[in-house]
Amino acid sequence: MQVTVEYTAQIKRAAGLARETLDISDGATLTQLITQIAADRSEALQRMLVTGEGVPQPTLLVFVRDEQMRLDDSTPLADGDVVTFLSPISGG
Amino acid sequence: MPERQPLTDEERAVYEWQIWVDDFQEAGQEKLKGSSILVSRVGGLGSVVAYELAAAGVGKLVLAHAGNVKPSDLNRQLLMTHDWLGKPRVESAERRLKELNPRLEVVAVEENVSEDNAAALIEQVDLVIDCAPLFPERFAMNRQAVVQNKPLVECAMYDLEAQLTTIIPGQTPCLACLYPDQPPEWRREFPVFGAVSGTVGCMAAMEAIKVLSGFGEPLAGSLLTFDLRDMSFARRRITRNPGCAVCGQA
Numbered sequence: 134m135q136v137t138v139e140y141t142a143q144i145k146r147a148a149g150l151a152r153e154t155l156d157i158s159d160g161a162t163l164t165q166l167i168t169q170i171a172a173d174r175s176e177a178l179q180r181m182l183v184t185g186e187g188v189p190q191p192t193l194l195v196f197v198r199d200e201q202m203r204l205d206d207s208t209p210l211a212d213g214d215v216v217t218f219l220s221p222i223s224g225g
Numbered sequence: 226m227p228e229r230q231p232l233t234d235e236e237r238a239v240y241e242w243q244i245w246v247d248d249f250q251e252a253g254q255e256k257l258k259g260s261s262i263l264v265s266r267v268g269g270l271g272s273v274v275a276y277e278l279a280a281a282g283v284g285k286l287v288l289a290h291a292g293n294v295k296p297s298d299l300n301r302q303l304l305m306t307h308d309w310l311g312k313p314r315v316e317s318a319e320r321r322l323k324e325l326n327p328r329l330e331v332v333a334v335e336e337n338v339s340e341d342n343a344a345a346l347i348e349q350v351d352l353v354i355d356c357a358p359l360f361p362e363r364f365a366m367n368r369q370a371v372v373q374n375k376p377l378v379e380c381a382m383y384d385l386e387a388q389l390t391t392i393i394p395g396q397t398p399c400l401a402c403l404y405p406d407q408p409p410e411w412r413r414e415f416p417v418f419g420a421v422s423g424t425v426g427c428m429a430a431m432e433a434i435k436v437l438s439g440f441g442e443p444l445a446g447s448l449l450t451f452d453l454r455d456m457s458f459a460r461r462r463i464t465r466n467p468g469c470a471v472c473g474q475a
Contacts, residue, residue: 141386141450143415145418165372177410190408192404192409193263194403199459199462201372203466221403221404221449222387223284223358223359223363223381224269224357224358225268225270225357225382225417
């Protein structure tokens with residue numbers, strides 16, 4: 134199945150693109166999507182998505198179809214989902 | 226919440242156009258006059274936040290920002306001026322705000338918010354606006370806002386993007402619900418235009434005005450994000466973390 138992934142701010146810069154469509158396994162969870170993306174991308178993007186232990190960064194803010202999804206949510210993603218990764222940003 | 230303060234004839238004349246707003250009126254203006262707000266850092270975001278609040282007639286602003294004006298501040302920190310390079314930022318901010326609104330009470334603190342001063346700074350105000358670049362000071366502000374049950378407007382920016390939400394302790398997610406730890410890749414200096422900080426700064430000021438005056442629909446429990454590169458805006462619901470170390474028991 135396919136999901137659309139949107140990247141924002143620092144994550145977008147590290148990914149080098151704002152949006153892409155990815156093939157994922159049927160029944161894949163959010164954690165599996167994150168680790169799949171991190172596996173074959175730049176080191177900068179990997180550091181924003183996963184910790185040194187390979188688990189999702191706790192500061193990632195993720196929305197699926199505009200609803201916040203906790204990183205430990207094991208609900209399977211659905212074909213056609215739009216997954217948005219929000220990068221933590223600040224003032225200045 | 227702030228106590229209403231009666232307006233003078235001069236204030237009725239100055240604020241006439243916003244008093245015409247149906248669900249604000251003179252009662253709303255009296256609440257703003259009785260209000261006090263902490264603006265943490267008066268940089269790209271905080272300059273515009275403070276300027277709009279001063280223009281709107283908020284009674285008292287506490288401004289916390291360490292350091293002197295640098296050349297690289299001047300693309301976005303609109304309360305800083307070229308002739309103030311090398312001098313304290315909060316002095317420049319106070320001077321500019323008083324030019325706009327001589328009735329405004331300004332408490333200029335030449336320190337950034339920290340775990341050491343957050344409690345005392347927030348005790349002085351009805352509401353906090355977080356315009357700070359570093360997560361440790363943002364976490365200190367968030368913790369004290371929750372402890373003291375004060376609303377906290379959170380605004381942030383990067384490149385042409387921005388985020389905005391309003392935290393109502395005990396009702397909405399707090400900053401630590403969203404970001405439980407220091408983001409490992411965040412750096413204090415980052416790409417941004419002044420027009421981006423100005424846009425989100427105006428929105429943050431409007432959030433504070435709505436919360437303090439009790440009208441409109443603040444972004445409580447919602448996160449507004451936008452990207453001025455393609456003018457896309459989204460408003461997404463955010464949820465409290467039951468295990469949050471700061472507000473989980475609130």
